[in-house]
Amino acid sequence: MISKKLLSSVLLAVAYASLTSAFTNTEGSTHATHRTRHISREFKVEAYHPASTFETFEHGLDSDIVLDSRAPRNLNATALAFVQSRLGVDINSIAYRSGHTDGNQKFAYVRQSHNGIPFVNAVANVAWKDDKVVSFGSSFVKPKRVASSKPTISAKSVIAKAEAMFKGTYNNFPTGLEYLAREDGSVALVHTIQIQNEEVNSWYEVYVDAHSGEIVSVTDFVAEATYKVLPITKRTLPEGLETLVNPQDVLASPSGWHLSGGTTTTGNNVVSYKSSTTGTTSQSSAGQIFDYTYSAASAPATTENLNAARVNAFYVINTVHDFAYRYGFTESAFNFQNDNFGKGGNGNDAVKISVQDSGGTNNANFATPADGQAGQCRMYIWTYTTPNRDGSLENDIIVHEMTHGITNRMTGGGTGRCLQTTEAGGMGEGWSDALAEWTEQKSGTITDYVLGDYVTNNAKGIRTNPYSTSATTNPLRYSSVKTLTEVHRIGEVWANMLHNVYAALVGAHGWSATARTNPDGTEGNIVYLHLFLDALRLQPCNPTMVSARDAWIQADTNRYNGANKCLLWKAFASRGLGVGAASYVDSSAVPSGC
Numbered sequence: 001m002i003s004k005k006l007l008s009s010v011l012l013a014v015a016y017a018s019l020t021s022a023f024t025n026t027e028g029s030t031h032a033t034h035r036t037r038h039i040s041r042e043f044k045v046e047a048y049h050p051a052s053t054f055e056t057f058e059h060g061l062d063s064d065i066v067l068d069s070r071a072p073r074n075l076n077a078t079a080l081a082f083v084q085s086r087l088g089v090d091i092n093s094i095a096y097r098s099g100h101t102d103g104n105q106k107f108a109y110v111r112q113s114h115n116g117i118p119f120v121n122a123v124a125n126v127a128w129k130d131d132k133v134v135s136f137g138s139s140f141v142k143p144k145r146v147a148s149s150k151p152t153i154s155a156k157s158v159i160a161k162a163e164a165m166f167k168g169t170y171n172n173f174p175t176g177l178e179y180l181a182r183e184d185g186s187v188a189l190v191h192t193i194q195i196q197n198e199e200v201n202s203w204y205e206v207y208v209d210a211h212s213g214e215i216v217s218v219t220d221f222v223a224e225a226t227y228k229v230l231p232i233t234k235r236t237l238p239e240g241l242e243t244l245v246n247p248q249d250v251l252a253s254p255s256g257w258h259l260s261g262g263t264t265t266t267g268n269n270v271v272s273y274k275s276s277t278t279g280t281t282s283q284s285s286a287g288q289i290f291d292y293t294y295s296a297a298s299a300p301a302t303t304e305n306l307n308a309a310r311v312n313a314f315y316v317i318n319t320v321h322d323f324a325y326r327y328g329f330t331e332s333a334f335n336f337q338n339d340n341f342g343k344g345g346n347g348n349d350a351v352k353i354s355v356q357d358s359g360g361t362n363n364a365n366f367a368t369p370a371d372g373q374a375g376q377c378r379m380y381i382w383t384y385t386t387p388n389r390d391g392s393l394e395n396d397i398i399v400h401e402m403t404h405g406i407t408n409r410m411t412g413g414g415t416g417r418c419l420q421t422t423e424a425g426g427m428g429e430g431w432s433d434a435l436a437e438w439t440e441q442k443s444g445t446i447t448d449y450v451l452g453d454y455v456t457n458n459a460k461g462i463r464t465n466p467y468s469t470s471a472t473t474n475p476l477r478y479s480s481v482k483t484l485t486e487v488h489r490i491g492e493v494w495a496n497m498l499h500n501v502y503a504a505l506v507g508a509h510g511w512s513a514t515a516r517t518n519p520d521g522t523e524g525n526i527v528y529l530h531l532f533l534d535a536l537r538l539q540p541c542n543p544t545m546v547s548a549r550d551a552w553i554q555a556d557t558n559r560y561n562g563a564n565k566c567l568l569w570k571a572f573a574s575r576g577l578g579v580g581a582a583s584y585v586d587s588s589a590v591p592s593g594c
């Protein structure tokens with residue numbers, strides 16, 4: 001029995017190993033020549049770019065070609081002559097594209113051409129210094145076959161298809177007729193058609209085969225924003241920074257996370273800064289690339305660490321903005337944005353997050369004025385360790401703070417005045433812990449949860465007990481509130497109840513890995529977040545745990561026709577907030593029929 005089982009698992013391991021390496025090889029080998037563009041959920045295009053060669057000649061190429069190219073001719077003719085000679089191709093297969101001179105340097109760009117029609121993706125570039133060629137790049141191809149240069153279908157006839165597939169509109173930029181080198185060695189004749197969608201900030205140049213009508217490739221004009229951050233699901237810095245490309249959700253942030261053409265940690269939803277709101281981090285290289293690596297071995301204040309901290313804070317606040325938007329924290333529901341795109345609510349209130357704020361230590365906070373005034377978050381350095389640690393690298397702390405903004409805005413209609421009592425303020429802390437917990441799930445397995453464990457360098461984190469389904473691990477009940485006075489301690493009672501609600505919903509309905517961007521699923525973590533935000537809008541100003549529980553149950557009636565009524569009652573009742581619970585006297589009762 002044992003040996004048989006062992007054998008099968010070994011075989012499985014071998015099978016997996018070969019599968020993994022096969023995939024790795026395939027993927028790695030196409031990085032330089034391919035790009036899969038995910039246009040929509042149903043449609044993707046694999047764009048092919050012939051491999052490019054690149055030669056550099058240090059102080060310049062000493063050869064007959066160079067002597068030839070030094071002849072007093074214009075850049076155009078010089079470039080064509082060089083490329084013709086270097087590649088050994090017919091002069092008629094090269095077309096000059098552009099060039100310019102900068103001091104003692106010259107640059108020229110040419111394209112492969114056939115029957116007078118230029119190629120989209122077979123090009124070459126030459127650079128000179130002091131009239132000597134210093135570098136040469138080329139992606140020219142040797143085609144096996146070239147399509148006829150006379151189109152059989154018109155550009156006009158394929159625009160509607162391009163618009164439908166790329167979910168945008170033809171922008172009236174003149175269509176073009178070009179050749180496109182394909183991976184199989186053939187060369188297609190293509191119409192070039194620009195399709196834009198300003199609402200989602202997409203702008204494509206689509207290549208449609210002028211003989212078959214097939215969409216063969218695409219250029220994406222929109223630059224990818226890139227951030228090195230601690231992904232939102234990671235609980236502590238040692239889990240590792242990652243480079244995320246285009247993490248923004250364009251439904252929630254239609255202009256992306258930056259101001260138009262923006263190059264700093266300033267955007268429509270948040271400005272992440274130190275000392276003053278102009279103290280932002282600039283992109284590390286062009287194209288909205290924010291590649292700063294936090295080193296835990298160095299002090300938080302080093303330039304690289306400060307930049308990494310501002311980028312991570314920018315990323316986390318934006319990420320919460322985006323997924324909360326999907327669940328109802330929109331412009332008209334009093335969210336934090338400068339531009340509301342005409343969708344209601346008051347704008348000019350993007351979150352200001354002050355990173356490494358000098359006003360405190362070992363903490364963080366969030367001030368929520370009424371809709372239309374910016375939310376102000378302050379993140380402090382934590383001094384329990386050497387070097388000190390930065391709260392902006394502990395995602396649960398940032399999410400906790402941002403959630404104060406959500407709960408204060410969504411309770412009572414955006415006034416910021418409705419979580420002011422001790423009990424409501426305590427629940428505010430509880431919701432903040434609970435949403436931090438929600439973001440840091442990687443599967444549907446329910447585990448105990450702590451937060452603030454990284455900055456404190458303490459596995460127990462910053463709360464009294466882990467949030468847990470075990471009453472031994474976390475014995476807090478509704479009646480515990482009676483003897484508590486501090487809002488975070490009261491919040492622990494509420495957060496632990498919500499942990500149990502979450503566990504029950506995920507146990508009943510499963511767990512979705514795409515919950516942050518797909519709120520339409522039926523899984524338990526999606527149901528939970530809907531009820532979480534829906535209930536905020538229903539509950540009264542300065543709610544109690546009793547009225548907040550009732551808001552959850554009403555929210556379930558509103559959205560799910562009460563499908564989870566008994567589940568919710570049982571979860572709340574398991575911690576003393578059952579039918580008839582009042583004045584911090586527990587009840588384990590559930591309604592009849594449950």
Ligand SMILES: [Ca+2]
Pocket residue numbers: 220222223224246
């Ligand atoms: Ca893009």
Ligand SMILES: [Ca+2]
Pocket residue numbers: 235236394395396450451452453454
């Ligand atoms: Ca943590």
Ligand SMILES: [Ca+2]
Pocket residue numbers: 331334335336337345346347348349371372
């Ligand atoms: Ca607002």
Ligand SMILES: [Zn+2]
Pocket residue numbers: 400401404428429432
């Ligand atoms: Zn708090």
